[in-house]
Amino acid sequence: MQPTATVLVYSDDSNTREQVRLASGRRPAPDVPVVEFLECATPDAVVRELDKGGIDVCVFDGEAVPMGGMGMCRQIKDEVFQAPPVLLLIARPQDAWLATWSRADAAVTLPVEPVEFAAALAALLRQKRLLSA
Numbered sequence: 001m002q003p004t005a006t007v008l009v010y011s012d013d014s015n016t017r018e019q020v021r022l023a024s025g026r027r028p029a030p031d032v033p034v035v036e037f038l039e040c041a042t043p044d045a046v047v048r049e050l051d052k053g054g055i056d057v058c059v060f061d062g063e064a065v066p067m068g069g070m071g072m073c074r075q076i077k078d079e080v081f082q083a084p085p086v087l088l089l090i091a092r093p094q095d096a097w098l099a100t101w102s103r104a105d106a107a108v109t110l111p112v113e114p115v116e117f118a119a120a121l122a123a124l125l126r127q128k129r130l131l132s133a
């Protein structure tokens with residue numbers, strides 16, 4: 001059986017969560033595991049799921065309400081032991097410096113561009129696999 005990777009997607013917008021799922025497909029690259037998505041629409045749901053463990057990568061919407069993905073990212077990097085890598089969805093390329101402030105591991109712009117997104121997600125999954133080995 002092929003191993004799977006769990007990707008937590010946080011956005012209050014169901015369309016954004018759908019864009020993430022569709023851009024990634026079942027496997028973002030041939031050399032990474034099949035992904036299973038866990039969707040969260042609230043910050044509390046994100047914290048609950050991270051407390052359970054088993055999350056390989058997080059994808060946070062920088063435009064989410066009431067707490068943006070940047071604030072969520074900074075919070076989990078401060079509060080969650082060995083927090084998973086975070087791919088941040090940002091509104092404008094000029095917001096990349098804010099992604100750095102939030103300690104995101106990677107950032108891509110909205111709307112989600114499938115090739116760019118899949119490449120960024122695959123890179124984080126590879127990094128996670130190397131760190132876990």
